[in-house]
Each structure stands twice: as C-alpha cells, then as structure tokens.
Amino acid sequence: xxxxxxxxxxRRGFESRLAPPGRRILDVELKRRDLRAPIPKNLxxxxxxxTITGYRRWGKYLLWDTTRESLLCHLGMTGTWRDAPAGDERxxxxxxxxxxxxxxxxxxxxxxxxFLDVVAAGRxxxxxxxxxxxxxxxxxxxxxxxxxxxTLLGRKAPVKxxxxxxxxxxxxxxxxAAEALFRAGIRPLTPAGRIGPRRLAALLDAVRSVxxxxxxxxxxxxxxxxxxxxxxxxxxxxxxxxAREGQxxxxxxxxxxGAIVGGRSTVWCSRCQR
DNA sequence: CGGGTTACCTGACGGC
DNA sequence: TGCCGTCAGGTAACCC
Numbered sequence: 001x002x003x004x005x006x007x008x009x010x011r012r013g014f015e016s017r018l019a020p021p022g023r024r025i026l027d028v029e030l031k032r033r034d035l036r037a038p039i040p041k042n043l044x045x046x047x048x049x050x051t052i053t054g055y056r057r058w059g060k061y062l063l064w065d066t067t068r069e070s071l072l073c074h075l076g077m078t079g080t081w082r083d084a085p086a087g088d089e090r091x092x093x094x095x096x097x098x099x100x101x102x103x104x105x106x107x108x109x110x111x112x113x114x115f116l117d118v119v120a121a122g123r124x125x126x127x128x129x130x131x132x133x134x135x136x137x138x139x140x141x142x143x144x145x146x147x148x149x150x151t152l153l154g155r156k157a158p159v160k161x162x163x164x165x166x167x168x169x170x171x172x173x174x175x176x177a178a179e180a181l182f183r184a185g186i187r188p189l190t191p192a193g194r195i196g197p198r199r200l201a202a203l204l205d206a207v208r209s210v211x212x213x214x215x216x217x218x219x220x221x222x223x224x225x226x227x228x229x230x231x232x233x234x235x236x237x238x239x240x241x242x243a244r245e246g247q248x249x250x251x252x253x254x255x256x257x258g259a260i261v262g263g264r265s266t267v268w269c270s271r272c273q274r
Numbered sequence: 275c276g277g278g279t280t281a282c283c284t285g286a287c288g289g290c
Numbered sequence: 291t292g293c294c295g296t297c298a299g300g301t302a303a304c305c306c
Contacts, residue, residue, distance in 0.1 A: 002299065002300085003299060003300090006299080036282080036283095036300085036301070036302090060299095060300080074300080074301085075299090075300080076283095076299090076300045076301080077283090077284095077298070077299055077300045077301095078283090078284080078285090078298090078299085078300090079300090092284085109283095110283080110284050110285065111282085111283045111284050111285085111298090111300085112282085112283055112284080113282075113283070113300050113301070114300080129301090155276080155277095156276080156277075157276075157277055157278090158277095161277080161278090166301080173299055173300075174298090174299060174300090175299060176299095220299080222298075222299065223285085223286075223298080223299090224285095224298090224299080225299070242299095262277090262278075262279095263278075263279065263280080265297085265298085
C-alpha cells in the first residue's frame with residue numbers, strides 16, 4: 001500500500017495533530033506480535049515513559065524519535081495508524097500506543113506485512129532493515145544523477161525492477177515507478193544500464209516530481225490507505241498509466257499496454273515511452 | 275553477484 | 291447467495 005507519499009502524509013499527520021512532539025508515551029500494548037518480523041517482547045518497556053521528540057521518514061520507513069529510543073515502523077501493504085478512542089477497536093488492530101492525555105493510537109495491518117521495532121537513535125543504519133537501504137528518493141543531497149548513473153551502470157534488469165529495489169532508491173513502489181517512467185518517456189522493460197545520461201536525468205526529475213505531486217494530493221487511496229485522520233488521498237485521480245491498461249494514453253490516446261515486469265503488474269504507453 | 279520467481283497474509287472482486 | 295480463482299500499494303528468501 002503505502003509508498004513514499006503515503007508515508008510522508010502519515011508522518012505529517014503525526015507531527016501536526018495525531019501526536020505532536022512533546023507528547024509522552026505511557027504504554028504500548030501488543031495485541032499480536034507475529035507481523036512480518038515479530039515485534040520484540042520488550043518494545044513496550046523500552047518506550048514506556050519516553051517523550052516524542054519528532055518524526056522522520058526514510059523511504060517507506062517511519063521513525064518516531066523519543067527521549068529514549070526510536071520506534072521504527074513499516075506499513076507493509078495494508079498498515080495504518082489512527083486515533084482510536086476507547087470503544088474504537090477493530091479486527092487486525094495489533095498495537096495500541098497510549099499517550100499522556102488519554103490519546104490511544106492504533107496500528108492496524110490486516111495482511112501483517114508491516115512491522116515495528118525499536119532502534120537506538122543515531123544507530124538506524126545498523127538495523128537489518130535499513131542497513132542496505134538506498135538514498136531517500138526526495139533527498140537531493142544523496143539521490144542525484146551521479147548516484148543513479150553509478151548504481152544502474154551495467155545493470156541488465158528492467159529499469160522498473162530497479163526503481164522498485166529499495167537499495168537503489170528508497171521510497172518508490174509499484175504505482176510511482178510506473179508513473180515516473182511515463183513522465184520520463186522510458187519503457188519499463190528497458191535494461192537499466194542502457195539508459196543514457198540525458199534520459200537518466202529525465203528519470204530523476206520524473207521520480208522527484210511525481211512523488212512531490214502525490215504528497216501534495218495526500219497520497220493515493222486504492223482501498224486500504226488512509227491518512228492518520230482517516231482521510232483519503234486523491235492522487236489516484238491523476239494516474240496516467242497505473243491501473244489503466246487498455247485505456248487511452250492521456251497524451252496520445254493510444255491504448256496503454258500491460259505486462260508483468262519483475263513480478264509486478266506494469267502499464268505503459270508504447271508510443272510515448274521508448 | 276545479478277536476475278527472476280515464489281512465498282508470506284487477508285480481503286475484495288469478478289465469473290459462474 | 292455462494293464458491294472459487296485471481297489479484298493487491300510491501301519485502302525477502304529462494305533458485306539458477
């Protein structure tokens with residue numbers, strides 16, 4: 001579900017209204033620990049009494065920084081956070097975070113592909129899930145043309161498969177990979193190492209612009225995704241290729257083509273993308 | 275190592 | 291109405 005724009009929307013929701021910095025964590029209640037990776041049994045003890053100091057995002061990962069350790073969260077495909085007042089319990093609520101002042105935050109994830117863990121602040125890079133993570137797609141200081149060039153050099157895999165590889169760039173998922181390739185005019189199946197510097201520069205711009213536009217729209221809601229206040233994203237109304245196989249290209253009207261690339265459904269325009 | 279496939283889990287949806 | 295197959299925004303463990 002959530003790619004970079006959705007996670008960023010959630011991050012902003014936490015910061016501005018769900019649990020602004022300064023709030024204290026009274027307790028963490030684990031209803032179910034067997035997510036993609038088991039939630040450590042001692043997670044509640046390690047966060048109890050800590051005050052939230054801020055929120056960071058790296059790719060699709062969200063970090064709650066506190067005066068103790070940081071809570072690391074990945075939403076998988078169906079993870080959501082919401083304000084869950086007493087009485088609002090739902091199927092697949094796996095974790096409740098109790099804040100000072102009576103707020104209760106619920107982590108709900110029906111498919112259980114997400115996970116939660118605790119990391120020492122400043123040592124995130126040592127965490128198994130973050131160790132090999134590439135630069136954040138919106139960080140201009142680390143995700144730039146030189147990085148793309150050197151990372152894709154000599155690679156024969158389809159460029160779309162490598163955009164989805166979080167070691168190459170962190171935050172791009174199936175929706176925004178397809179949309180970025182359309183904006184850049186590049187076919188998803190093109191071997192990544194055969195894209196010249198000018199077209200790589202176009203791809204870099206396209207990735208940045210599509211993610212920025214999607215954040216501005218509050219992300220994309222297909223079915224599960226909700227902001228922290230339950231609100232829907234609206235970028236799905238601006239898809240040019242994703243989920244539009246057979247429909248006319250927004251630019252040339254030709255029916256869009258579809259195929260499975262790297263195990264993921266993929267749509268593109270065979271005239272506008274080369 | 276690089277590239278490709280499959281599994282993990284639940285729910286929604288379409289066809290019959 | 292109901293059953294069954296297929297598919298879904300995620301990653302990671304396998305295979306060759």
